Amino acid sequence: MQKCLIVSDPAIMMGKPVIAGTRITVEAVLEKLSGGETIEQLLEAHPRLTRDGINAALAFAAEVLKGDVVYPANEVAA
Numbered sequence: 394m395q396k397c398l399i400v401s402d403p404a405i406m407m408g409k410p411v412i413a414g415t416r417i418t419v420e421a422v423l424e425k426l427s428g429g430e431t432i433e434q435l436l437e438a439h440p441r442l443t444r445d446g447i448n449a450a451l452a453f454a455a456e457v458l459k460g461d462v463v464y465p466a467n468e469v470a471a
Contacts, residue, residue: 398449410453411447415439422450 405447410419415437425435432447 398446399453409448412450413445415441417442417446419450419453422447422456426451444461 398413399410399419401408401410405411405432406416406418412419413415422435425449426432430438432444435447436442436444
């Protein structure tokens with residue numbers, strides 16, 4: 394069984410989903426990647442972060458967005 398790489402604990406980062414063993418939120422990973430940082434830059438800047446952790450953050454975000462919530466396009470920041 395693979396260890397869950399995304400965890401949520403009210404005592405860590407106010408319960409936001411983080412990469413296990415770090416205080417790096419899924420939100421932060423998405424913001425940095427969407428802002429143009431590369432995976433290699435993230436790994437260099439955060440020694441405890443792993444490529445598997447980044448991939449888990451992306452997979453987690455994709456799974457969350459599969460929910461039945463409608464996101465009107467005019468409200469999405471570019």
